Amino acid sequence: MTINISAEAYLWFKTLHIVGVVVWFAGLFYLVRLFIYHVEARDQPEPLRQAFEKQYALMERRLANIITTPGLVVTVIGAAGLLLGNPSWLSQTWLHAKLAFVVGLVAYHCYCYRLMGLLSLGKCEWSAKQLRAFNELPTLLLVLVVMLVVFKNQFPTGGATWLLVALVLFMAASIQFYARWRRLKAEREAINAV
Numbered sequence: 001m002t003i004n005i006s007a008e009a010y011l012w013f014k015t016l017h018i019v020g021v022v023v024w025f026a027g028l029f030y031l032v033r034l035f036i037y038h039v040e041a042r043d044q045p046e047p048l049r050q051a052f053e054k055q056y057a058l059m060e061r062r063l064a065n066i067i068t069t070p071g072l073v074v075t076v077i078g079a080a081g082l083l084l085g086n087p088s089w090l091s092q093t094w095l096h097a098k099l100a101f102v103v104g105l106v107a108y109h110c111y112c113y114r115l116m117g118l119l120s121l122g123k124c125e126w127s128a129k130q131l132r133a134f135n136e137l138p139t140l141l142l143v144l145v146v147m148l149v150v151f152k153n154q155f156p157t158g159g160a161t162w163l164l165v166a167l168v169l170f171m172a173a174s175i176q177f178y179a180r181w182r183r184l185k186a187e188r189e190a191i192n193a194v
């Protein structure tokens with residue numbers, strides 16, 4: 001199969017784009033998980049609490065600056081190359097919808113930086129339960145964005161789509177229930193140990 005230069009460049013940009021997306025999301029998912037551990041460290045006795053909080057703040061900063069933000073930048077550079085290679089995408093509805101969700105993702109990314117700052121100052125009021133729910137938001141956006149890019153203007157609205165949305169919600173609820181079960185178990189063990 002012969003690929004002319006611009007077609008090959010398009011595929012390179014797509015490769016870059018997909019790798020960027022994977023890195024960006026790995027960073028976003030793990031970052032908010034670290035926030036949950038950071039908030040749960042409040043329950044530790046001193047001096048453990050201080051040591052944990054310091055360590056989580058360091059891990060969050062490194063993850064955000066070395067993995068998550070570069071992932072975002074690589075995604076956008078790849079996307080710009082794809083649009084240069086095929087500017088006609090710009091007039092298509094699926095891309096407008098996708099861009100709207102991407103703006104939501106970038107806002108989520110920026111809000112993570114705000115939470116990271118508050119956590120490092122010990123001023124974050126969020127509970128672990130709220131953060132777990134917050135951590136589900138990018139999953140939903142990921143599913144929608146990937147569906148848009150795959151189905152484009154033939155976006156399906158039938159049973160399969162609703163099944164997928166139900167699956168994401170089921171996963172979110174399971175995570176909350178599992179955390180609650182773990183907390184109750186730890187409380188029971190603490191009572192039994194007395």
Ligand code: HEM
Binds near residue numbers: 075082102105145
């Ligand atoms: C920065 C804004 C973005 C723009 C302008 C953009 C634009 C595009 C374009 C034009 C394509 C090529 C479509 C094709 O060749 O069929 C593409 C592919 C893709 N995009 Fe994006 N994208 C953006 C962000 C994202 C994000 C945030 C995700 C993931 C959540 C994502 C996931 C993908 C995937 C998986 C593909 C490959 C689809 C395929 O090969 O069929 N994109 N993107």
